[in-house]
Amino acid sequence: MALQCGIVGLPNVGKSTLFNCLSNAKAQAANFPFCTIEPNVGVITVPDERLNKLAELVKPQRVVPNTIEIVDIAGLVKGASKGEGLGNQFLGNIRNTDAIIHVLRCFDDGNVVHVDGSVDPVRDKEIIDTELQLKDLDSVMKRIQKVEKQAKTGGDKEAKRTYEILTVVKSHLESGKSARTAPIEKEDFAFIADLSLLTVKPILYVCNVDEASVNAGNAYVERVREAVKDENAEILVISAQIESEIAQLDSYEERQLFLEDLGLNESGVNKLIRAAYQLLNLATYFTAGVQEVRAWTIEKGFTAPQAAGVIHTDFEKGFIRAEVIKYDDFIQYGSEAAVKEAGKLSVEGKSYILQDGDIMHFRFNV
Numbered sequence: 222m223a224l225q226c227g228i229v230g231l232p233n234v235g236k237s238t239l240f241n242c243l244s245n246a247k248a249q250a251a252n253f254p255f256c257t258i259e260p261n262v263g264v265i266t267v268p269d270e271r272l273n274k275l276a277e278l279v280k281p282q283r284v285v286p287n288t289i290e291i292v293d294i295a296g297l298v299k300g301a302s303k304g305e306g307l308g309n310q311f312l313g314n315i316r317n318t319d320a321i322i323h324v325l326r327c328f329d330d331g332n333v334v335h336v337d338g339s340v341d342p343v344r345d346k347e348i349i350d351t352e353l354q355l356k357d358l359d360s361v362m363k364r365i366q367k368v369e370k371q372a373k374t375g376g377d378k379e380a381k382r383t384y385e386i387l388t389v390v391k392s393h394l395e396s397g398k399s400a401r402t403a404p405i406e407k408e409d410f411a412f413i414a415d416l417s418l419l420t421v422k423p424i425l426y427v428c429n430v431d432e433a434s435v436n437a438g439n440a441y442v443e444r445v446r447e448a449v450k451d452e453n454a455e456i457l458v459i460s461a462q463i464e465s466e467i468a469q470l471d472s473y474e475e476r477q478l479f480l481e482d483l484g485l486n487e488s489g490v491n492k493l494i495r496a497a498y499q500l501l502n503l504a505t506y507f508t509a510g511v512q513e514v515r516a517w518t519i520e521k522g523f524t525a526p527q528a529a530g531v532i533h534t535d536f537e538k539g540f541i542r543a544e545v546i547k548y549d550d551f552i553q554y555g556s557e558a559a560v561k562e563a564g565k566l567s568v569e570g571k572s573y574i575l576q577d578g579d580i581m582h583f584r585f586n587v
């Protein structure tokens with residue numbers, strides 16, 4: 222299950238710079254707009270302190286962390302929804318992603334070109350939002366045309382409901398808002414899921430700042446905060462420039478020292494990866510054997526057989542039961558055997574819903 226986060230924003234705001242820090246890749250990042258055309262895809266590991274702690278106890282041959290995919294997408298400009306600046310292609314790249322990281326330029330630097338001539342992250346955000354919303358409006362109108370007749374004539378309840386929901390989403394988009402905040406019930410989004418609307422995708426904002434602003438932020442960041450306060454979206458303050466300097470340091474110790482000097486306890490990249498993982502609505506469970514201690518990615522709310530299916534479809538089909546150890550218990554008792562001894566291992570059936578951090582052992586037959 223390789224879920225994807227797309228990095229989106231205007232040209233030349235630092236998307237590829239950030240992508241390279243995230244993925245250790247060498248995508249071209251340079252001081253001119255439209256440096257990126259083809260999307261860069263990187264597989265990145267999700268840092269998880271729990272995995273390291275488990276590995277210390279079990280001492281396995283191999284430790285395998287979770288991964289997600291990050292896609293560095295070309296910069297969008299005004300008119301993208303009408304095809305401007307290869308807009309259709311770039312919007313198509315966004316459509317394939319599961320969540321959006323929207324990078325906003327919040328640094329002054331006369332040497333770095335801004336496509337609109339001045340630094341104004343709120344205006345920039347609105348430019349991108351508008352293009353995505355216009356594209357979505359297109360999709361919604363087309364769908365409305367398709368279902369309208371059916372909804373208004375026959376007794377097709379589903380078509381009626383879909384039509385109602387589409388109408389609400391349409392006027393929401395027309396008022397300059399994104400579909401994710403449309404005033405419909407959570408379960409109503411299922412009726413429009415197959416449209417893969419761009420503005421339904423969960424979003425987080427990265428304010429790309431200069432070195433002096435990594436801790437306290439700056440006036441640009443404050444304006445972004447104010448502008449998105451009703452969106453219930455996370456804002457991360459990161460300096461892509463500093464992150465790339467950190468990424469060039471060889472050892473863990475050097476990187477820690479550099480971070481300490483800046484008054485940070487963690488790199489922006491780490492924070493961003495964790496936030497992206499949250500954004501995708503994912504949870505983690507572990508398997509802990511002497512061969513391999515491993516983190517597995519599931520969607521929140523997965524049942525035990527569904528979670529087993531992530532390892533192998535046979536595990537799901539032939540699922541018998543699951544043995545579950547809570548992470549804290551494993552750490553407290555130090556081994557599976559000791560956990561068992563203490564009576565803290567529970568045996569669960571098909572309806573068990575996994576909790577983030579569960580350590581699982583599946584019993585199945587094929």
Ligand SMILES: Nc1ncnc2c1ncn2[C@@H]1O[C@H](COP(=O)(O)OP(=O)(O)OP(=O)(O)O)[C@@H](O)[C@H]1O
Nearest residue numbers: 232233234235236237238250251252255256257296
């Ligand atoms: N926080 C920052 N402070 C100063 N300069 C920065 C910062 N972040 C990025 N830059 C510089 O901005 C320029 C553009 O960066 P980058 O190529 O990553 O942008 P992009 O968003 O990927 O652009 P495009 O849409 O053209 O692909 C680079 O010269 C980079 O070094």
Ligand SMILES: [Mg+2]
Nearest residue numbers: 236237256257
């Ligand atoms: Mg780029």
